[in-house]
Amino acid sequence: MTVQTDKRAEPRQTRFSSRKSIFSMSADFSPSTYIFISACAFLLLLALWLLVTGVGLLKPIFLPSPAAVLARLGKLAADGTLASDVGNSVYRITIGFLIASVMALATAILIGAYRFWEAAIEPFLDFVRYMPVVAFVPLTILWSGTSDAQKFLIIWIGTYFQQALMFKDNIKRVPPDFIGFGRTLGMSDFRVLMRIVVPSAMPQIWDTLRISLGWAWTWVTLAELVAANSGLGFRITVAQRYLQTDMAIGYILVLGVLGLATDQIMRFLGRQFFKYESKA
Amino acid sequence: MQTQPKLSISHLHKSFSTARSTVKALSDINIEVADNEFVSLVGASGCGKSTLLSIVAGLQTFDEGEVLVDGIPIKGPGLDRGVVFQSYTLLPWLTAKKNVEFALREAGTDPKEISDIAARHLDLVKLAPFADSFPSQLSGGMKQRVAIARALSYRPKMLLMDEPFGALDALTRGQMQELLMQIWQEHRLTVIFVTHDVEEAVYLSDRVFVMGLNPGRIKECIAVPFARPRPAGAQRDREVLELQERVLQSIREETRVEL
Numbered sequence: 001m002t003v004q005t006d007k008r009a010e011p012r013q014t015r016f017s018s019r020k021s022i023f024s025m026s027a028d029f030s031p032s033t034y035i036f037i038s039a040c041a042f043l044l045l046l047a048l049w050l051l052v053t054g055v056g057l058l059k060p061i062f063l064p065s066p067a068a069v070l071a072r073l074g075k076l077a078a079d080g081t082l083a084s085d086v087g088n089s090v091y092r093i094t095i096g097f098l099i100a101s102v103m104a105l106a107t108a109i110l111i112g113a114y115r116f117w118e119a120a121i122e123p124f125l126d127f128v129r130y131m132p133v134v135a136f137v138p139l140t141i142l143w144s145g146t147s148d149a150q151k152f153l154i155i156w157i158g159t160y161f162q163q164a165l166m167f168k169d170n171i172k173r174v175p176p177d178f179i180g181f182g183r184t185l186g187m188s189d190f191r192v193l194m195r196i197v198v199p200s201a202m203p204q205i206w207d208t209l210r211i212s213l214g215w216a217w218t219w220v221t222l223a224e225l226v227a228a229n230s231g232l233g234f235r236i237t238v239a240q241r242y243l244q245t246d247m248a249i250g251y252i253l254v255l256g257v258l259g260l261a262t263d264q265i266m267r268f269l270g271r272q273f274f275k276y277e278s279k280a
Numbered sequence: 281m282q283t284q285p286k287l288s289i290s291h292l293h294k295s296f297s298t299a300r301s302t303v304k305a306l307s308d309i310n311i312e313v314a315d316n317e318f319v320s321l322v323g324a325s326g327c328g329k330s331t332l333l334s335i336v337a338g339l340q341t342f343d344e345g346e347v348l349v350d351g352i353p354i355k356g357p358g359l360d361r362g363v364v365f366q367s368y369t370l371l372p373w374l375t376a377k378k379n380v381e382f383a384l385r386e387a388g389t390d391p392k393e394i395s396d397i398a399a400r401h402l403d404l405v406k407l408a409p410f411a412d413s414f415p416s417q418l419s420g421g422m423k424q425r426v427a428i429a430r431a432l433s434y435r436p437k438m439l440l441m442d443e444p445f446g447a448l449d450a451l452t453r454g455q456m457q458e459l460l461m462q463i464w465q466e467h468r469l470t471v472i473f474v475t476h477d478v479e480e481a482v483y484l485s486d487r488v489f490v491m492g493l494n495p496g497r498i499k500e501c502i503a504v505p506f507a508r509p510r511p512a513g514a515q516r517d518r519e520v521l522e523l524q525e526r527v528l529q530s531i532r533e534e535t536r537v538e539l
Contacts, residue, residue, distance in 0.1 A: 177365040180339050183357045185386040185434075195386075199373055276373050276414040 064246040072246040088231040092148060093220045096155030097213060104160050108167030113193055125161050133158040133219060137226050146227040151220060158219035159212050170204035171197060203274045210266040217259045284351050285312040286438060286470045287336065292345030294331060304495035305331050311489065311498060318464060318471045320481035320488045322527060324535045328496025329474045330442050336472065337363045337440050349437065359387050362431030366443040368423045370415040376426045377402060377411040380433050387434035401429040404463060421452040438470040457483060458512055465509060478527045483515050490530040500530050
C-alpha cells in the first residue's frame with residue numbers, strides 16, 4: 001500500500017520541480033545558467049550604452065561611446081599614464097589599509113578581551129565612527145598637505161574605526177568554552193587570546209578585512225579627488241577640467257574592475273587559508 | 281585507615297549578582313568523591329549542576345567554602361582536572377591529532393613524546409583512522425571522542441564532564457557511554473559527570489547526586505550497587521529501571537509545578 005502511494009507521489013514531485021521557473025523564489029539552476037544570466041545583464045547594459053550613443057541621443061561630452069572610452073584607455077595605457085595612476089593608488093590603499101587593519105586588530109583584541117579597555121575605548125570609537133569621513137578632508141589637508149600621508153590618513157579614518165568594532169565583534173563570537181578549554185590547560189590569558197581566541201576568529205576577521213578593503217577604495221579615490229597630483233582619483237578631476245568625459249568614465253570603470261579584482265583575490269585567499277572549514 | 285578523598289567539597293556557597301538582585305545558585309554543597317570513583321550530578325535545569333562542575337574545574341569562583349583536590353585547595357583551573365565540555369571545543373584549524381598535541385604541548389609534555397601520546401589516545405577512543413581529519417569532517421560523536429582523548433592525554437587526576445553527550449542522538453550517545461565505560465575501567469580515574477539523562481547517570485556511575493532547585497543544593501546521594509562491567513543492555517534490567525525511577529522521583533519532587 002505505502003509503496004504504491006509513494007510511487008504515485010514521486011513523478012508528481014519531479015514534474016513540479018522541473019517546471020519551477022527560473023523566476024520563482026530561490027529557484028534552483030546550474031552555475032553555468034547563473035553565469036549566463038549575469039553575462040546577459042552586463043551585455044544588455046552595454047547594448048543600451050551603444051544604442052544611446054550610437055544614435056546620437058546624448059552628446060559625447062555627456063556620454064561618450066564605449067569605443068571612445070576604450071580608445072582613450074588604450075592611449076593612456078600605451079603612454080604609461082594608466083599604469084602609473086593605478087600604481088600610485090594601489091600603493092596608497094595598500095599602506096593606508098595595512099596600517100588601519102593592524103591597529104584595528106590590536107584595538108579589537110584589547111577591547112574584546114579586557115572590560116577595562118572596552119569601557120575606556122569603545123564609546124570613543126563609536127562616537128568617531130559616526131563622523132563623516134568627508135568632513136575630515138579639509139583637516140587632513142591642513143595637517144599633511146597633499147602628500148601621500150594625507151591619503152593614508154583619510155583611508156585610516158575611513159576604515160580603522162569601523163574595522164576595530166567589527167573585529168571586536170568577530171572576537172567576541174568565539175565560544176566561551178574555547179576560552180575555558182585553554183584555561184583548563186593552565187594557559188595564561190594572553191596565551192589563550194593569541195593561541196585560541198584570535199585564530200578561532202580568523203575566518204570572520206578575514207571577511208571583515210575583505211569588506212573593509214572595498215570601502216578603502218572609496219576613501220583613496222576621495223582623497224585623490226580633492227588633493228593630489230597623481231592617482232586614479234586625480235586623473236578623474238583632470239578629465240573633468242579638460243572635459244574629457246571618456247577618460248573620467250574609463251577610470252571609473254577601472255576603479256570598478258580593481259575593486260572587483262581585489263575582492264575576488266581576498267575570497268580566493270580566504271578559501272585557501274581556511275580550507276579546514278569545508279567538510280570535504 | 282581512612283583514605284583521603286580525591287575531591288572534597290565542603291560548605292560551598294555560590295551566588296550570582298545581577299544589577300537588580302542576587303540569586304543563590306549553590307547552597308551548602310558537601311561532597312566527597314573517592315579516588316577512581318565515577319559520580320554523576322543530575323537535576324532539573326537551573327539546579328546549578330554545571331556551575332558546580334565549573335567551580336571544581338576552577339573556571340568559576342565561589343563565595344564560601346572549600347574545594348580540595350587531594351587535600352589541597354584549588355587555585356583556579358589546573359592540569360590535574362581535565363574538562364570535556366558540552367559544546368564542541370576542538371580547535372577547527374587543527375586536525376584531530378593536532379588538537380590532542382596542542383593540549384600536550386600546553387601541558388608541558390616532553391616534545392619528543394607528544395606525537396606518540398597523541399596517537400595512543402586517539403587509538404584509545406578508536407579514532408586512529410581519523411587522526412588527520414579536521415573537526416569539520418567529523419561527526420558530533422567523533423568530536424566528543426577527540427575531546428575525551430585530548431582531556432585524558434595529559435593525565436589529569438580527574439575528568440570533569442559537562443553533559444558531554446547532550447547534543448548527540450540516542451544511538452551515538454549509547455555508543456559513547458559504552459566507550460567511556462571501557463576507558464574508565466581500563467584507566468581508572470575519578471570522573472565527575474553532569475547530565476540530565478537519568479538512564480545515563482545510573483548506567484555510568486557508582487553514585488548519583490541528585491540536586492535540588494532554589495537554591496541549588498545536593499538533595500540526595502543514591503548509590504548504584506550494580507556490578508561492573510555493566511553490559512551494554514544493562515539499562516533495561518528491572519532493578520536498574522527501578523533505580524532510575526527512584527532517581528527520577530527524587531528529581532520530580534523538586535520540579536513539581538504548583539497547579
